[in-house]
Amino acid sequence: MTLTQLEIFSLVAELRGFTAAATRLGIGQSAVSHAIKTLEQELGVELFRRHQSLVEPSDIGQQLLLRARAMLGLANTLRQEAADARGMRRGTLRIGSFGPTSSMKLLPSILKRFRALHPGIEVHVDEGPDRQVLQWLDERRIDVGFVVLPEERFDTFALMEDQMVALLPAAHPLAAQANLKLGDLCDDPFILTEAGSSELVWRLFNAARLTPNVRYRCSQLLSTLDIVGRGDAVSVVSEGSLPPLDNSRIVMRPLSPPIPRQIGLAVLDRRQASPATLAFIELARALHPV
Template identity: 35%
Template sequence: MTLTQLNILKILIETESFTKSAEALYITQSGVSHSIASLEDELEIKLVKTNKRTVSLTEAGEKVYIAAKDILTGIDRLKEEISALKNLRTGNLKIGCFQSVSVRILPGILKEFKRKYPGIEVSWFEGTDLEVTDWLLKGAVDIGFVVLPAEGLETVPLLEDKMFGVFPEKHPICSRKSIGIKELAAEQLITFKGSSCGMLITSNLMRLIKDANEIKHIEARNIGTIVEMIREGIGVAVIPELAIPLNYNGICSVPIRPEIKREIALAAHSFNNLSLSARAFVEITEKFIEKFKAVPSKNSIF
């Protein structure tokens, strides 16, 4: 039994004529007759009664006809749903991101994504970059922003994010054009807790300083908390450029030399197996990042 056979039966009963059904289906009249006969042979029961002028159904034919209509209607509905999905009129997308991406990058991407695909329901979850990596590995989110390397995931590099020393605005270093990372060992350092950024700064300092006990640091999770602590003179920090507030009084940022960078990427278990909505998000993100990188950095000394 095939969908073609069921459709021919449906059209035959609706037109009540082998000739008219053949014309509607663009096949020969003998083709219609052969299809009905094959279906009856397979089911081992008569489905259609015919005379010179009319076509009608047997009791078994009535049951098959009703089922055929339901099956064919379901197939049409399925095709419409698949078509809608291909055109991204409906769907769901879960995104993982860390705070600086949430503030500086994600809003612009989501604005464009929602403009193009208003029917896609988007949820995003914010944590540290290490938490986002864990969410991706566990399948809690479809796609996420991570800091490379991200073991166990496929990635698409997006941009490099330079590190800056951030100080209270009256700190003597604010008047300088750059600062060496080793100089920060003498400061009360505030680092990002549970993130690769904090680990990156600590590892760079460890390579330069023999005694780890010389590094004085406290940890905080929130960018706003760290900036407020700096502004109040509690300590200084090394902060990625994306994480530094664009408009904030009471602090200054100074480039670190030689440069220390982190590389931000999109990550997923497998880009080949991404949903259509996730693939669309990747495409929009890559285009947005190209425009974003073309804009001159606003990070100078505050």
Template identity: 35%
Template sequence: MAIAEERHFTRAAKVLGIGQPPLSQQIKILEDELGVRLFHRLTRGVELTEAGRAFMPLAQASVTAAEQAAYAAQRAARGEIGGLTIGFTSSASFNPLVPGIIGRFRENFPGLSIALVEQTTARLLNSLADNTLDIAFLRPALGETDDLVTRRLPDEALWIALPARHRLAGQGSLELLELAGEPFILYPRANGRLLYDSIIAACRNAGFSPRIAQEAPQMASTVNLVAAGVGVALVPESMCQLHAQGVTYARIAGDGPMAQLVVAHRREGPVPPAVRNFMSVLSSKT
């Protein structure tokens, strides 16, 4: 390309910063490899042959593609392009921190493709283990994240969700003991041990064992069952923004139970650049 533009071996060698003999040798090797002459040697320079004119635009495209490939590799190494799969529990999606962090990450790294996956905490842990997820927002029990790198987000208080026509509805806060004897709707322990165990423990500390009337596979369906009058439930505070008709919320008086939320990724192996960038955005956001 340099020779075609300069039409002279010596001038082209100067532009390239190499000697003229090595450049001539490289062109000879190329021509021998192709089996054609790329240049007519003239008295005062060179010009492209028909073969050279056909070869030139494709050579330019090859150089451009190589430069683009190098740039893409560099961007990928910086975590600026590629893909990131983020998992979250249904209740985590209502926590304003979660969409806020994901939104900030999208703004900072628009070249990355982000896939969002909603799963139970139990499935999120499995998906992280088998490397089908890069990052997860989840509510793990003690010991469930020993093989993961985690960053703990602020805990949320659990609130009481009541049917709107319930005898205790309309009060700003309630003692947990006031729910003794009430039918409870719980998130299944198989889907996430932390919330289930925290609710059972809080009720027992208040002096009663909850009467479990129904289990709901998702936190949103828990609230819908409360609206239907099936029972009462304890839900993370951020769920209170789910204004389902027929549901009212009340604080738990005193030191009520808390819901823990963490961001986790695999500990084993090198941390992918996109994951490293996500955790950096998380640190700046929280």
């Protein structure tokens, strides 16, 4: 069993295909097939179920995939520690990001500075909903991720705090009020933005024993703003994620009582984090002290 075989196995599982994995790795499909076949013969189990052109991990393949990713993560850490001794001239950093707050307001400045300081580190950024980033951390698909705090099962580092706010159509009767309670937003159609703080929004309503009338779920904040601006729904989002608003179509109102939201970085275990990951976290905290 080799690290190359495990890397190919992990990538085939992630991309659900031999051809896609071969393209990503820049090798022939036959080489991918041979690596998987050899690994299956060595382990004595079938790692994938084939469905025409698509493949998916078998039950035992899914179980071994977590181990393989852990081993690949450890190997990457070893390489990075060796690179650190040489001045961190080589290595890889995988970052998970979500929504406008992290992807547009936090990450660009951190990444620009990081690349200037460590040009030899290859950086990969994956973007998805906040809960997806947590899953990527659990599955070791990323080294570090932007998350909504608190997250007790990870080692976390706070970077910024903003407030949750209500979004209303400008012509809505509640737009005349200076602030709103969560209960004020339960009668109208509600839009849930999946990209950023959807889990936090659900927790807020559940804690208040309220149920919003969710009619829309959007993966992008711009879609949320468009639907609210058309007068079709209300929403709760983070103030830090918002671009300048067209006040003729949308109004923002603070919530009462105020509801803060904290954004930070998370790693599965800081003791096992690579030097590149730790350098990224240190730089992020220096640029965005809480």
